[in-house]
Amino acid sequence: MPDSGVSRVLRKEDQRFLTGRGHYTDDLNRPGQLHAVFVRSEMAHATVKSVSTDAAKQAPGVVAVFTGQDMADDGVGSLPCGWVVTDKHGEAHKAPPHFPLVRDKVRYVGDHVAVVIAETRAQAADAAELVEVDYEGLDANADPAKALEGAPQIHDEAPGNLCFDWELGDKAAVDEAFSKAHHVSRLELRNNRLIPNALEPRAAIGEYDPGTDEYTLYSTSQNPHLLRLILCAFVLNLPEHKVRIVAPDVGGGFGSKIYCYAEETVCTWASKKLNGKPVKWTAERSESFSSDAHGRDHVTHAELALDENGKFLALKVDTIANLGAYLSSFATAVPTYLYGTLLAGQYKTPAVHCNVRAVFTNTAPVDAYRGAGRPEATYVVERMVERAARDMNMDPAEIRRRNFVQPDEFPYQTPVALTYDSGQYEKALDEALAMIDYKNFGQRRQESERNGKLRGIGLSAYIEACGIAPSQVVGALGAGVGLWESAQVRFNATGSISVFTGSHSHGQGHETTFAQLVADRFGVPVENVDVVHGDTGRIPMGMGTYGSRSLAVGGSAIVRACDKVIEKGKKIAAHLLEASVDDIEFDSGNFRVAGTDKQKSIGEIAFTAYVPHNYPEGVEPGLDETAFYDPANFTYPAGVHIAEVEIDPETGTTRIADWVAVDDFGKVINPMIVEGQVHGGIAQGIGQALLEEGVYDEAGQLVTGSYQDYCMPRADDLPSYRVGMIETPCPHNPVGAKGCGEAGAIAAPPALMNAITDALGTEEISMPATREKVWRIARGRLAQAAE
Amino acid sequence: MPTVTMTVNGQQVSRDVEPRTLLVQFLREELGLTGTHVGCDTSQCGACVVHVDGTSVKACTALAMQADGSEVTTIEGLANNGELHPMQAAFKEHHGLQCGFCTPGMVMSAVDLLKRNPDPDEDTIRHWLEGNICRCTGYHNIVKAIQHAAKEMRG
Numbered sequence: 001m002p003d004s005g006v007s008r009v010l011r012k013e014d015q016r017f018l019t020g021r022g023h024y025t026d027d028l029n030r031p032g033q034l035h036a037v038f039v040r041s042e043m044a045h046a047t048v049k050s051v052s053t054d055a056a057k058q059a060p061g062v063v064a065v066f067t068g069q070d071m072a073d074d075g076v077g078s079l080p081c082g083w084v085v086t087d088k089h090g091e092a093h094k095a096p097p098h099f100p101l102v103r104d105k106v107r108y109v110g111d112h113v114a115v116v117i118a119e120t121r122a123q124a125a126d127a128a129e130l131v132e133v134d135y136e137g138l139d140a141n142a143d144p145a146k147a148l149e150g151a152p153q154i155h156d157e158a159p160g161n162l163c164f165d166w167e168l169g170d171k172a173a174v175d176e177a178f179s180k181a182h183h184v185s186r187l188e189l190r191n192n193r194l195i196p197n198a199l200e201p202r203a204a205i206g207e208y209d210p211g212t213d214e215y216t217l218y219s220t221s222q223n224p225h226l227l228r229l230i231l232c233a234f235v236l237n238l239p240e241h242k243v244r245i246v247a248p249d250v251g252g253g254f255g256s257k258i259y260c261y262a263e264e265t266v267c268t269w270a271s272k273k274l275n276g277k278p279v280k281w282t283a284e285r286s287e288s289f290s291s292d293a294h295g296r297d298h299v300t301h302a303e304l305a306l307d308e309n310g311k312f313l314a315l316k317v318d319t320i321a322n323l324g325a326y327l328s329s330f331a332t333a334v335p336t337y338l339y340g341t342l343l344a345g346q347y348k349t350p351a352v353h354c355n356v357r358a359v360f361t362n363t364a365p366v367d368a369y370r371g372a373g374r375p376e377a378t379y380v381v382e383r384m385v386e387r388a389a390r391d392m393n394m395d396p397a398e399i400r401r402r403n404f405v406q407p408d409e410f411p412y413q414t415p416v417a418l419t420y421d422s423g424q425y426e427k428a429l430d431e432a433l434a435m436i437d438y439k440n441f442g443q444r445r446q447e448s449e450r451n452g453k454l455r456g457i458g459l460s461a462y463i464e465a466c467g468i469a470p471s472q473v474v475g476a477l478g479a480g481v482g483l484w485e486s487a488q489v490r491f492n493a494t495g496s497i498s499v500f501t502g503s504h505s506h507g508q509g510h511e512t513t514f515a516q517l518v519a520d521r522f523g524v525p526v527e528n529v530d531v532v533h534g535d536t537g538r539i540p541m542g543m544g545t546y547g548s549r550s551l552a553v554g555g556s557a558i559v560r561a562c563d564k565v566i567e568k569g570k571k572i573a574a575h576l577l578e579a580s581v582d583d584i585e586f587d588s589g590n591f592r593v594a595g596t597d598k599q600k601s602i603g604e605i606a607f608t609a610y611v612p613h614n615y616p617e618g619v620e621p622g623l624d625e626t627a628f629y630d631p632a633n634f635t636y637p638a639g640v641h642i643a644e645v646e647i648d649p650e651t652g653t654t655r656i657a658d659w660v661a662v663d664d665f666g667k668v669i670n671p672m673i674v675e676g677q678v679h680g681g682i683a684q685g686i687g688q689a690l691l692e693e694g695v696y697d698e699a700g701q702l703v704t705g706s707y708q709d710y711c712m713p714r715a716d717d718l719p720s721y722r723v724g725m726i727e728t729p730c731p732h733n734p735v736g737a738k739g740c741g742e743a744g745a746i747a748a749p750p751a752l753m754n755a756i757t758d759a760l761g762t763e764e765i766s767m768p769a770t771r772e773k774v775w776r777i778a779r780g781r782l783a784q785a786a787e
Numbered sequence: 788m789p790t791v792t793m794t795v796n797g798q799q800v801s802r803d804v805e806p807r808t809l810l811v812q813f814l815r816e817e818l819g820l821t822g823t824h825v826g827c828d829t830s831q832c833g834a835c836v837v838h839v840d841g842t843s844v845k846a847c848t849a850l851a852m853q854a855d856g857s858e859v860t861t862i863e864g865l866a867n868n869g870e871l872h873p874m875q876a877a878f879k880e881h882h883g884l885q886c887g888f889c890t891p892g893m894v895m896s897a898v899d900l901l902k903r904n905p906d907p908d909e910d911t912i913r914h915w916l917e918g919n920i921c922r923c924t925g926y927h928n929i930v931k932a933i934q935h936a937a938k939e940m941r942g
Contacts, residue, residue, distance in 0.1 A: 010879055010880065010882075011879070011882070013887070014878070014879045014884060014887075015879075016887075017884055017887025017890050018862075018871065018875040018878055018879060018884065018887075018890060018894065019822070019862065019863065019865075019866055019871070019875070020820065020821070020822015020823070020861060020862035020863040020891050021822065021863075022822070022887050022888075023821075024821075024824070024888065026821075026825070027815075027821035122805075122807075197922055198886070198888075198922060199824075199826045199832060199834060199886065199888040199889050199920065199921065199922045199923075200824070200826065200886065200888040201825075201826065249886075249887065250886065251824075251826075251886045251887065251888030251889075252885075252886040252888060252922050252923055254922070284828045285826065285827040285828045285829065285832075286828055506886055507885035507886030507887070507923045508885070509885070672882050673882065675882075676882045676885060676923075676924060676928060679924055679925035679926075679927040679928065680885065680922075680923045680924050680925045681925075682925055683924075683925030683926065683927075684922070684925075706827070706828070706829045707827050707829050707831035707832060707920070708829050708831065712920050712922070713925075714913075714916065714917050714920065714926075715912070715913040715914075715916035715917065715919070715921075715926040715929070715930065716910075716913040716914050716916070716917055718913075718925060718926055718927075720909075720927050720930070721925065721927055744925075
């Protein structure tokens with residue numbers, strides 16, 4: 001790619017968002033629409049003996065009340081999990097049914113018991129209070145660590161609450177290495193449950209047209225085609241060509257809007273039951289807390305074996321992963337192929353073994369949340385490495401340096417399945433160390449100590465596998481879908497360009513970045529290019545946005561489609577210029593006969609393609625090309641983040657004194673947007689490390705069910721960030737991009753926890769490192785010092 | 788049903804509403820001004836901030852009847868004849884928004900801040916934004932945008 005496309009272009013989408021003219025799903029209203037309110041379980045685990053809907057049906061404005069039995073009678077299926085994980089005994093994961101409305105039992109607080117549909121939302125909410133559910137309470141368990149130890153049985157299909165027992169890596173080689181180790185470092189880690197909290201609550205409008213037998217679903221989805229596929233093929237048994245899904249402006253996703261949920265399924269189904277009346281549902285925030293898919297929630301024991309020089313010999317990881325009460329759409333892939341495969345980190349650890357037991361608990365389903373498995377892996381590796389450095393009295397930067405995969409060692413085959421394609425790990429480390437003035441940290445620490453404060457510094461050298469993913473590889477690993485992307489690049493007759501992408505933008509700025517990509521390819525102003533996404537009625541089948549894949553995979557599809565346009569354009573230009581096709585060059589918006597000044601602009605060629613009065617024989621009219629791109633490998637963004645903190649032992653307050661990030665995302669198209677992605681990722685990572693935790697009590701009640709209880713990072717909790725970049729282009733996709741969306745959320749938690757544990761002088765603190773936890777430890781330290 | 792009358796973005800409007808109607812419902816559902824968003828149910832996210840008689844108010848926490856007789860400005864009324872308000876322009880210039888959902892409330896809140904304090908330092912801005920949650924930007928560029936808007940508006 002020429003560099004001319006790289007620039008800080010202001011975002012095309014901002015005008016509508018800044019003036020209140022965005023169109024989010026809840027902003028849409030369909031003629032004659034009805035409103036749905038769900039009756040949700042207040043019990044974490046109970047048998048549903050009966051659901052009495054009579055009083056609700058009589059309430060003012062109520063049109064219908066449906067239960068799981070109504071959906072069963074209609075043949076509605078179960079919400080599937082689309083990735084089959086084969087356990088270490090060769091068996092497929094346990095896949096208990098997950099019905100949109102429950103049929104026999106409720107299994108978490110927020111589970112869907114019934115839906116009330118009324119003329120207004122207030123009427124539906126009022127009537128929902130009149131639905132009487134007769135529960136027979138059962139013991140509940142929300143703790144993954146206890147799920148396998150005699151906890152109540154949640155699904156008959158999954159004895160002992162075990163979904164699968166999975167392993168990756170060469171256990172014998174790991175055991176051998178440990179037997180010869182000079183030193184072994186150990187850690188017990190808890191990766192806290194997070195609740196994604198995209199600021200726009202999920203919403204859906206289902207609309208059936210009895211005249212054409214077609215359905216339209218407006219939904220807050222990151223991947224409308226994938227949602228359509230799941231809904232049609234597995235749940236509602238509808239032909240795909242009769243279903244259109246529109247995901248208009250979507251207010252953040254972070255993974256939580258990938259999945260096929262009960263609510264949108266019910267709205268779509270109910271609209272047909274109600275003879276085509278549109279059915280709208282918008283989550284209240286409390287519903288987002290209880291029923292959006294949550295993230296993380298791992299309990300891990302890890303051990304790292306080292307030789308006397310601090311070289312890593314082997315890593316051993318044993319994890320219990322909480323999947324919640326049911327399997328969400330991609331839940332099984334997260335603690336396996338997106339986790340175990342990243343445990344080599346940036347290092348040449350020759351042997352790695354990972355065992356994961358995934359368990360059911362009486363909690364909301366857990367699935368991918370920004371980073372999805374890779375933050376959990378990076379947290380293990382980078383906490384472990386820092387621990388080892390401390391145990392061996394080595395500098396944490398130096399121990400990393402000694403173990404990095406070197407730039408001349410790519411492609412590098414890790415012991416956990418992946419083949420890293422490119423990277424400059426030491427360069428990123430050096431730049432980050434220089435930015436934060438690492439060598440003078442000791443002075444800053446002394447200065448803090450003079451002021452009665454504790455100062456710490458923490459590193460995190462992360463790697464992720466993005467650009468998800470080669471379809472054959474993921475197919476072999478159990479994925480139920482291919483993970484390519486589509487693009488259609490259409491020149492309009494008068495020279496403007498419409499780009500249709502299967503990627504979806506819900507904050508990432510694709511309308512700008514993708515337009516830059518196309519404008520650069522064709523040598524036209526970026527204003528001439530509009531990007532269309534989020535509508536299965538307008539766009540070729542696509543796979544959507546998650547796993548930092550949009551530019552690496554979706555952008556590559558766009559480049560391929562552009563190349564097809566140029567190839568066709570050359571044929572038309574050759575005809576008009578009376579030259580051979582082989583002699584036509586395309587550059588900066590013009591087709592030129594090589595070595596001459598004879599040329600035609602691409603606008604002229606587009607016009608000719610649609611008004612083909614003078615046209616080459618055998619060439620179809622029109623200039624409108626589609627491409628599908630299936631990546632050859634994952635991409636491997638990597639980098640180093642360093643956090644420096646100052647803790648006030650009197651209050652337990654952790655002040656982030658400095659934050660530097662040096663990331664390698666390969667080719668960057670719009671640095672402004674990429675930096676914004678890094679900032680946002682870091683903020684979510686800091687949230688995980690300092691503030692956020694989804695907590696269920698022993699009865700399975702969600703304790704953190706609102707913004708009063710779940711601590712979202714506010715502006716005054718966070719610092720400004722210093723972001724640097726290096727660029728090692730991805731060698732196997734035509735853009736050279738690796739992906740940037742998840743990096744901050746992956747890198748930040750271990751960086752911050754390494755800094756906090758450095759300041760406190762103990763590893764014995766779990767995320768989130770709240771003021772109270774920090775204060776208790778710091779106070780103990782002060783008391784010790786006083787003795 | 789009682790009648791409420793108010794001036795919204797310079798135009799007088801009058802509707803009969805249920806007494807329990809919130810100001811944000813009135814704006815979104817009665818007037819179709821969907822730029823004002825609802826992001827929570829506990830009055831914390833700030834996506835619904837509008838100005839009532841020149842002061843920022845969380846429209847999810849006020850009844851429409853409480854705004855009877857008031858001048859209300861929403862995000863749709865901030866730009867002047869198509870020209871972005873300096874705060875909107877600064878958010879665009881400094882990439883202070885990503886998904887855009889918190890943005891209307893952020894912008895309206897920030898405009899009120901500068902009315903009270905035309906030259907706030909970073910700590911003041913961050914503290915002021917305590918009642919506006921953004922999940923996308925990490926606030927870095929929002930703070931920068933407000934600083935630049937302040938400079939611009941001071942002239």
